[in-house]
Amino acid sequence: MKVRKQYELQAQLSLPFLSTSSKALTHIFNVLEKRFSLKKGSTQKFIDLGAGNGNVIVHSALNYSISSLGIEINEILIDEIKERIKILKEKKLYSSKILHKIVIKKMDLFQQDLSNFDFVYLFSLPTMQKYLKHVFLTAKEGAIIISYKYPLDGFDSIIQLEYVLDIKQEKELVKTYYYKKVNF
Numbered sequence: 001m002k003v004r005k006q007y008e009l010q011a012q013l014s015l016p017f018l019s020t021s022s023k024a025l026t027h028i029f030n031v032l033e034k035r036f037s038l039k040k041g042s043t044q045k046f047i048d049l050g051a052g053n054g055n056v057i058v059h060s061a062l063n064y065s066i067s068s069l070g071i072e073i074n075e076i077l078i079d080e081i082k083e084r085i086k087i088l089k090e091k092k093l094y095s096s097k098i099l100h101k102i103v104i105k106k107m108d109l110f111q112q113d114l115s116n117f118d119f120v121y122l123f124s125l126p127t128m129q130k131y132l133k134h135v136f137l138t139a140k141e142g143a144i145i146i147s148y149k150y151p152l153d154g155f156d157s158i159i160q161l162e163y164v165l166d167i168k169q170e171k172e173l174v175k176t177y178y179y180k181k182v183n184f
């Protein structure tokens with residue numbers, strides 16, 4: 001097996017696909033709007049590191065009409081997102097200007113430069129988060145990093161916790177953590 005393919009499989013074992021629910025996304029984006037200056041139709045840029053089936057970037061683009069980029073390593077999920085965008089286009093419920101704001105890129109999230117983004121979303125696992133320091137270092141000052149379910153521990157010198165949101169999901173209480181990139 002080629003090293004690249006092996007790396008891709010290993011990456012998905014370290015961080016498998018799980019989806020942020022639509023209900024959670026509504027709450028998470030409400031907080032971004034109310035507390036972190038997310039503006040509908042603005043030139044702000046959103047990125048999801050490990051985009052899964054595209055739930056997050058589709059929500060971002062359709063509801064806020066901002067540039068929404070998803071980084072994903074799994075080709076099957078990428079095809080799923082492309083199919084979803086195609087169906088949205090066919091349904092003609094949204095303008096092509098809005099749909100063009102959804103972009104999916106096959107890439108390793110550990111190689112991503114964050115300097116262009118205002119909002120960085122991730123639903124990751126504590127076991128792989130420790131390898132993210134060099135990625136967060138590329139974010140611009142003031143960028144908001146949103147971590148669903150798990151706090152980002154060990155990055156005190158580069159990101160600052162600003163807010164914690166509690167979301168009731170069936171029987172459990174799920175937290176979302178909002179950090180700001182700081183240049184100390």
Ligand SMILES: C[S@@+](CC[C@H](N)C(=O)[O-])C[C@H]1O[C@@H](n2cnc3c(N)ncnc32)[C@H](O)[C@@H]1O
Nearest residue numbers: 011015017018019020050051052073108109123
């Ligand atoms: C927990 S899911 C989150 C999906 C989506 N962000 C959401 O919240 O609905 C994590 C995703 O990251 C992808 N992934 C894992 N390692 C990756 C890597 N190194 N580069 C890019 N994507 C990766 C997985 O394939 C999976 O789809």
